Amino acid sequence: xxDYFFDLAQSWExxxxxxxxGLLNFAGESSDFCRLNGAKVRQxxxxxxxxxxxxxxxxxxxxxxxxxxxxxxxxxxxxxxTALTQLRSSLAMLPDDxxxxxxxxxxSSETMQANRLPALxxxxxSIRTAAQGLDLVGFFAAGGLYRGFANxxxxxxxxxxxxxxxxxxxxxxxxxxVKSQYGGFDWDQQVLAAKMSAAREQLxxxxxxxxxxEPGTYRVYLAPAALHEIMSLLQWRSFGIKNQRTxxxxxxxxxxxxxxxxPEIFLSEDVANGLAPDFDSFGFRKPPQLRxxxxxxxxxxLVSARSGAEYGLLPSGSSEDEQPESLALEGGQLxxxxxxxxxxxxxxxxxxxxxxFSDSTSCRMTGMTRFACFWVEQGHIVQPIEVMRxxxxxxxxxxxxxxxxTEDTEMIPSHSTYEARSTDSCRLPxxxxxxxxxxx
Amino acid sequence: xxTKALFxxxxxxxxxxxxxxxxxxxxxQENVAVRQGVLEPPSRxxxxxxxxxxxxxxxxxxxxTADLSHKGLMKAFEAARERALYTQNWTVWPFTADLVxxxxxxxxxxxxxxxxxxxxxxxxxxxEGLNRKLHQGDPRFVDYVAGLQYRRLEMRLxxxxxxxxxxxxxxxxxxxxxxxxxxxxxxxRSFGGYGVCRQGGFExxxxxxxxxxxxxxxxxxxxxLHAPNCPTGVMDLLxxxxxxxxxxxxxxxxxxxxDRILGDERNYAGTSFVTPEMFGRYQYGSxxxxxxxxxxxxxxxxxxxxxxxxxxxxxxxxxxxxxLVAGLGGQLSQRRSGxxxxxxxRSVSWNRPPIDRMANIxxxxxxxxxxxxxxxxxxxIYMQTNCSWSIDDSRNKFQFGCEYARLIENGRLGxxxxxxxxxxxxxxxxxxxxxxxxxxxxxxxxxxxCGKGEPNQAIAVGHASPTCLxxxxxxxxxxx
Numbered sequence: 050x051x052d053y054f055f056d057l058a059q060s061w062e063x064x065x066x067x068x069x070x071g072l073l074n075f076a077g078e079s080s081d082f083c084r085l086n087g088a089k090v091r092q093x094x095x096x097x098x099x100x101x102x103x104x105x106x107x108x109x110x111x112x113x114x115x116x117x118x119x120x121x122x123x124x125x126x127x128x129x130x131t132a133l134t135q136l137r138s139s140l141a142m143l144p145d146d147x148x149x150x151x152x153x154x155x156x157s158s159e160t161m162q163a164n165r166l167p168a169l170x171x172x173x174x175s176i177r178t179a180a181q182g183l184d185l186v187g188f189f190a191a192g193g194l195y196r197g198f199a200n201x202x203x204x205x206x207x208x209x210x211x212x213x214x215x216x217x218x219x220x221x222x223x224x225x226x227v228k229s230q231y232g233g234f235d236w237d238q239q240v241l242a243a244k245m246s247a248a249r250e251q252l253x254x255x256x257x258x259x260x261x262x263e264p265g266t267y268r269v270y271l272a273p274a275a276l277h278e279i280m281s282l283l284q285w286r287s288f289g290i291k292n293q294r295t296x297x298x299x300x301x302x303x304x305x306x307x308x309x310x311x312p313e314i315f316l317s318e319d320v321a322n323g324l325a326p327d328f329d330s331f332g333f334r335k336p337p338q339l340r341x342x343x344x345x346x347x348x349x350x351l352v353s354a355r356s357g358a359e360y361g362l363l364p365s366g367s368s369e370d371e372q373p374e375s376l377a378l379e380g381g382q383l384x385x386x387x388x389x390x391x392x393x394x395x396x397x398x399x400x401x402x403x404x405x406f407s408d409s410t411s412c413r414m415t416g417m418t419r420f421a422c423f424w425v426e427q428g429h430i431v432q433p434i435e436v437m438r439x440x441x442x443x444x445x446x447x448x449x450x451x452x453x454x455t456e457d458t459e460m461i462p463s464h465s466t467y468e469a470r471s472t473d474s475c476r477l478p479x480x481x482x483x484x485x486x487x488x489x
Numbered sequence: 490x491x492t493k494a495l496f497x498x499x500x501x502x503x504x505x506x507x508x509x510x511x512x513x514x515x516x517x518q519e520n521v522a523v524r525q526g527v528l529e530p531p532s533r534x535x536x537x538x539x540x541x542x543x544x545x546x547x548x549x550x551x552x553x554t555a556d557l558s559h560k561g562l563m564k565a566f567e568a569a570r571e572r573a574l575y576t577q578n579w580t581v582w583p584f585t586a587d588l589v590x591x592x593x594x595x596x597x598x599x600x601x602x603x604x605x606x607x608x609x610x611x612x613x614x615x616x617e618g619l620n621r622k623l624h625q626g627d628p629r630f631v632d633y634v635a636g637l638q639y640r641r642l643e644m645r646l647x648x649x650x651x652x653x654x655x656x657x658x659x660x661x662x663x664x665x666x667x668x669x670x671x672x673x674x675x676x677x678r679s680f681g682g683y684g685v686c687r688q689g690g691f692e693x694x695x696x697x698x699x700x701x702x703x704x705x706x707x708x709x710x711x712x713x714l715h716a717p718n719c720p721t722g723v724m725d726l727l728x729x730x731x732x733x734x735x736x737x738x739x740x741x742x743x744x745x746x747x748d749r750i751l752g753d754e755r756n757y758a759g760t761s762f763v764t765p766e767m768f769g770r771y772q773y774g775s776x777x778x779x780x781x782x783x784x785x786x787x788x789x790x791x792x793x794x795x796x797x798x799x800x801x802x803x804x805x806x807x808x809x810x811x812x813l814v815a816g817l818g819g820q821l822s823q824r825r826s827g828x829x830x831x832x833x834x835r836s837v838s839w840n841r842p843p844i845d846r847m848a849n850i851x852x853x854x855x856x857x858x859x860x861x862x863x864x865x866x867x868x869x870i871y872m873q874t875n876c877s878w879s880i881d882d883s884r885n886k887f888q889f890g891c892e893y894a895r896l897i898e899n900g901r902l903g904x905x906x907x908x909x910x911x912x913x914x915x916x917x918x919x920x921x922x923x924x925x926x927x928x929x930x931x932x933x934x935x936x937x938x939c940g941k942g943e944p945n946q947a948i949a950v951g952h953a954s955p956t957c958l959x960x961x962x963x964x965x966x967x968x969x
Binding site: 080082084086087089090091092093094095096097098099100111112113114115116117118119120121132139142143144146147148149169170173177186187188190216217218220223224226228294295296297301302307402403404405406407408409410411413415416417419436438440442465466467468470488489 | 561569841878
């Protein structure tokens with residue numbers, strides 16, 4: 050696929066006039082999808098989709114067109130040639146763009162992984178065996194992921210991996226379930242069996258009578274998957290320079306220094322240890338690590354090429370929406386084995402769900418508990434709880450009310466497949482919170 | 490591309506399977522936006538491909554490809570057949586040809602002024618003018634943007650049963666938002682969020698008064714900047730159509746999806762508090778509540794003649810006089826559950842299989858004027874334009890926030906308040922519906938981005954609603 054992309058790029062660049070610059074962004078996937086309900090297949094299929102964004106630049110004018118490629122070289126070359134004519138026609142009608150910035154110094158790179166994915170028969174047999182006798186609902190996605198960048202200034206970047214992600218829930222009844230995930234590059238039936246076994250054990254606790262929680266404040270442990278929901282909400286529009294400069298960022302008070310988080314909070318965009326490509330759609334490379342919050346204080350922001358030009362800053366290789374792709378929160382001092390003891394009495398929350406801001410200026414957010422969440426007494430899990438809504442501010446949850454973060458962190462690959470399989474990930478610890486406000 | 494000939498070239502394969510279909514989708518999308526007086530580089534998407542679906546020996550599989558040659562479609566067919574055969578006796582339901590009906594027909598959005606006939610320069614000039622009206626040289630406006638999104642979807646479904654369905658949808662979503670900031674307070678006011686969206690052409694902008702709304706947004710943003718926080722308390726709640734659409738969407742539309750009730754979505758989008766035995770008897774809301782699935786309303790965002798499984802669509806009551814009567818589920822879900830449903834198996838494109846979705850889910854107008862509803866409130870609040878939404882995975886406990894609100898005191902609209910939120914429980918909230926506005930209080934809106942499914946799909950849905958009044962709702966505001 051790499052050679053296919055580079056050949057198309059070379060052909061297209063030959064068509065460009067001397068005063069034109071061309072940028073190509075390629076995103077492709079060959080994905081096996083399978084969704085299950087009641088441990089049986091609801092839908093299974095194969096999707097092959099290659100997208101090419103062509104951007105034509107002339108002076109300070111530019112415009113872009115995204116095409117779906119068919120994978121046949123002659124046809125795709127012809128479509129790209131036709132697209133160039135369309136782009137030239139559009140360009141003539143556009144004004145100069147004061148915020149256009151191009152990476153003028155070629156920074157080529159390549160990340161390639163071998164395909165070690167299991168065959169269709171292997172993963173379906175593994176899942177079928179592991180799910181026997183269980184009310185399993187889940188989704189398996191696997192296959193090649195390709196990202197490429199090329200410009201007519203001589204830059205070439207390529208990213209290719211072959212990953213799988215099996216995300217599933219074992220249900221007891223109603224909304225009581227244990228959520229699990231197994232992702233990676235090398236499928237191992239034994240690992241799947243071990244994860245399924247661990248989930249079965251938690252399922253046993255869900256059979257206890259459900260405890261109804263009254264609104265109020267509670268001592269809470271947020272497992273990494275629960276903290277991931279909070280981070281996912283923040284990712285939406287918190288960390289980009291455009292939202293910060295226009296005061297639309299929910300962490301504006303952190304950015305201005307009016308508020309701060311616990312000194313235990315060290316948050317970075319950690320491209321070096323994430324799963325995403327290290328280049329953006331304008332050819333800028335991403336730094337291996339970009340610190341966003343240091344000792345609870347705001348220290349950095351994600352800067353897209355466009356914002357870089359608008360605010361006179363160096364682009365950080367961030368995507369146009371300036372959302373993190375490889376967020377990492379450093380672990381703290383809390384030993385995993387001590388979590389229940391330190392929690393003592395309160396709520397052990399494995400998952401949160403459907404987060405949103407109830408007052409974005411104060412970074413106050415709301416969301417629901419979901420899946421396996423438990424009432425804990427004297428350091429022991431006692432029983433599952435009824436789903437409960439929280440509504441509280443980040444400045445309290447990860448600020449004055451943060452007791453500590455676990456030493457161990459967990460890699461959580463994104464299972465998002467909107468438009469395409471995501472390459473985003475988060476590395477997060479668990480968090481023990483002194484007080485969290487539950488409302489409904 | 491001769492889709493009929495491509496289908497014919499695969500017909501010899503019909504002998505090897507029980508059923509197969511080809512669903513071709515051709516998508517064009519264009520985005521134009523002006524932010525702070527500067528044109529953002531326009532972007533376009535041209536996307537076409539085909540999903541081949543096969544039923545064989547009780548199994549079902551799909552193959553999706555953008556290679557629309559005979560060779561490419563044969564590969565997709567083989568991938569689909571392989572998966573169908575591999576999962577026989579391991580599926581949630583035996584997939585047989587009698588799950589599908591034979592239909593022929595077409596549907597095309599009514600377009601009075603085609604998007605492509607309006608020069609880009611005219612679109613840009615309109616948006617630049619709106620930028621000036623949003624800003625008006627006031628430094629408190631720290632960001633402002635106006636934009637247009639146009640989508641055209643062309644779909645052709647051909648099946649081994651002889652179905653031949655051709656549909657095209659022209660969809661326009663205008664948007665506009667201003668952000669104001671002063672002394673630590675930030676507020677945003679928009680043109681109905683992304684809820685103002687309809688099928689049609691450029692004439693939609695006149696229908697929704699897009700060009701005349703920037704001054705109002707400017708004024709209301711400033712009102713919010715200096716308004717007090719929304720009070721806390723239990724009170725009457727009057728919801729404008731641009732908040733009603735969210736209320737309908739989250740606490741009626743999603744819970745009525747039959748695939749949720751069957752459990753398909755439990756790993757991602759969630760389950761439902763609605764259970765099969767509720768159909769035909771459950772009092773979902775007060776007897777003023779009448780909810781319809783209406784794919785026939787011209788111009789609404791998700792109007793169509795057939796769903797993506799090829800079933801003919803027609804207007805159907807989901808809730809009649811407050812009682813739940815039908816769910817949102819296509820032929821397969823209806824067969825699996827034994828529940829009454831509608832033609833709502835929908836797919837976002839050629840690369841995703843159809844699942845149960847909302848389409849146009851509407852509240853039928855009542856008989857109350859806006860003035861009557863306000864006059865009947867002693868202490869309450871009127872909220873407009875959704876900006877925050879959260880609901881549990883059974884679609885029961887919810888909390889929603891709006892951009893703009895006015896208090897209602899002794900039957901009159903009072904001062905503006907900011908950060909208005911309210912929370913409740915679906916199962917009881919709709920029973921507190923005490924007035925339903927007449928058609929003059931309503932609007933035809935929707936959303937381009939309803940997320941659901943594995944793999945994920947963000948699909949367009951329509952919601953038409955009058956203004957509605959609810960009693961005894963927990964209301965609260967923000968902190969800052």
